[in-house]
Amino acid sequence: MTGQDRSPLFEALQRHVDENVVPFHVPAHKHGQGLQEMRDYLGERTLALDVNSMDDVDDLSNPISVIDEAQRLCAEAFNAAHAYFLINGTTSGIHAMMISSLRPGDRIILPRNCHKSAFSGLILSGAVPVYAKVEINPDLGIATNPTVQSFARAFERAPQATAVFLLNPNYYGLTGDLRGVMQLAREWEARVLVDEAHGGHMYFHDDFPFTAMDVGADMSCVSTHKTCGSLTQSSILLQKTSSVERARILNTLSMLRTTSASYLLMASIDVARRQLATRGKDLMSEVLHLARHARDEINKIDGLHAFGPELVDNQDIHAFDETKLCVHVRKLGMTGFEMERRLRQEYRVQVELSDMNNILAMITIGDTQEQVAHLVNALKSIAGKCRIQDFHRVTLMPDMPETIVIPRDAFHSHKKSVPLHRAANEISGEMVMAYPPGIPVVCPGERLTHDIIDYITILKEHNCRLQGTADPMVNEIRVLGL
Ligand SMILES: Cc1ncc(COP(=O)(O)O)c(C=O)c1O
Structure with a gap:
């Protein structure tokens, strides 16, 4: 790959700040001079980078120089034909994928365990959902993925479906048979749209599950802020094929986006992309090492089960993203919610999520051995104070309700x-x-x-x-x- 060691947008911003330009444009804080309290805390440079579009730093609404270049490098790093920077998270990318590829009344096949942005995407696009049955793991009480057979049954119910929507991976790190669903969708001439909010890092190491762009999906959205190191709210929309016209995607994005995109957010994507494109494999090897070590240590603690690759059954679970450190806690006689609270209040540990039965800690490029050891020790200490219970019953989600009105x-x-x-x-x-x-x-x-x-x-x-x-x-x- 060429030029991946550069971050053109970030470099342009640095040049702009170094030139000490006298700003007579928005934002009103003018390099932080009008917001002293924040400038004192965050530092002069942080607020100096918070500028608006101008020739020096290009414009996300019509990128022709450094943003264009940064997006091209991003597309190359993620094995896509085009990449579009998003400054309102993957939520806005999912909306853009749906609005640009579906017309009101079109059928889209999707799993029930989608993020709420997919459901609001249905409202915005006017598409009609056809749900593929999601499997539930009875021991852990978590949703896994629909099997290829579930998607096939959905196509039989809705042969006119024009798109399939997938999660890769789901929140718990479990992926379905992405390749199998791709093949099925191609047979039914449907587009494949993928939510990779939790999968951006998977593009940078072979030990991770397949990615949407690698298997040739039409579009995918990646929350670079969740797993790639960029700032909160920054994400990317990736386009692999021309099944949806680029002009239509650009048009949709501009309808959904502010005309004042944050340069801090965009520059953070540029830098995170450079870091992963140049050092991603080593960084991800280290992350995997930390996650594997933590999983092994937690599985030595009585009453806890840090589940992982052993769940792979090639049906509803095809692969597992090991950076999702999911721990089943019900044998300690407590819920995941209670474990989350105790970790926070007693040990200063904040996990990513909890549910009735589990907690999930994300292991990322920002973690250290010490931090991971702190989490393991906190779990050990809490478990040591609990009586182990032979708890097998889990509260499963109720059956999917009937759709009466779209x-x-x-x-x-x-x-x-x-x-x-x-x-x-x-x-x-x-x-x-x-x-x-x-x-x-x-x-x-x-x-x-x-x-x-x-x-x-x-x-x-x-x-x-x-x-x-x-x-x-x-x-x-x-x-x-x-
Ligand atoms: C599966 C999934 N998809 C999409 C999103 C939306 O991502 P973002 O927060 O980047 O808008 C989330 C956020 O938690 C998510 O969990």
């Missing part, structure tokens, strides 16, 4: 609030999301059942963070009707 129509329908305990049989007007991991229990337009209401009630009792409803406590829920 998401966009449900969004635009009249709605009223009813108490949650009296909402059975109503059509939900909003999404109820357990976050993280961001899997909806019910979506707008779907029938609420007693099982769903019981499940939401259990989540509330365990202080799980629920999102998506107008009532933050979810004592009431909005349903369709006057």
Whole structure:
């Protein structure tokens, strides 16, 4: 690869700052002079880099110099034909993939354990969801992936489907048969759109599962901020094929994007890309070493199970991203939520997510041996104070509700609030999301059942963070009707 040791956007920004240009343009803080308190804390340079588009540093709305160059290098590093910088996370990229490749009324096949951005993408695009059945691992209580057979059944139900949407990997690091689904989608002449919010690092080491661009998917979105080292909110949209016109993608992105893209965010993608393109293999070898060591040590602790590659069955779990350090904690007689709280309050450890049964710690290029040892010791100490229980029963998510009204129509329908305990049989007007991991229990337009209401009630009792409803406590829920 050529020029991967350069970061053209970051270099242009540095030149601009070094020139000491006198700014008579937005942002109003003018290199931090108008926001002293923040400048004192963050440092002069950080705020000096927070500029707006101008000739020196190009313009994301119409990139012709350093941003264009930075995006080309990014495309090359991720094995794509084109890369587009995103400054509103993968959420905006998923919206762009759906809006640019689907027309209102088009069918799209997707797994139920999608992130909420895919569900809002359905509302924005007007597409009709056809859900491929997601498997649930009964021992761990987590969603895995739909099998190729589940996708095939979805195509038989909806032969006119024009796209398939996939997670690679899911939040827990589990990937499905990406190649198998690709092949199936090609047979049905459907596009393949991939959510790789948690998979950006997988492009840089052979021990990781296959990536969307490597198997020839049409488009993919990568949260570079989650696993590649760039700043929060920065992501990339990758395009491999020309099944969707580049002009249409550009048009869609410009509808969804601010006209004042943050240079701090964009430059951080540029630098993170350079780092991974030039040293990614070594960095990821170190990350894998840390993750493998931590997993082995945690599995020596009575009552804890750090699950991993042994789950691979070539059905719903084809590969495992070992940087997701998932620990099953129910044998300690506590929920994942409780373990998260205890780690935070007693040991200053903050994990990425917890659910009823598990916690998930992300191991990344920012970790050190000492930090990982601190996590392992904290888990050891908590487990040492617990009585091991023979706990096998896990609270599984209720069955997928029936779709009565398509998401966009449900969004635009009249709605009223009813108490949650009296909402059975109503059509939900909003999404109820357990976050993280961001899997909806019910979506707008779907029938609420007693099982769903019981499940939401259990989540509330365990202080799980629920999102998506107008009532933050979810004592009431909005349903369709006057
Ligand atoms: C699976 C998945 N997809 C998409 C997103 C959205 O990513 P972003 O936070 O970059 O908008 C998330 C965020 O948590 C996610 O978990």
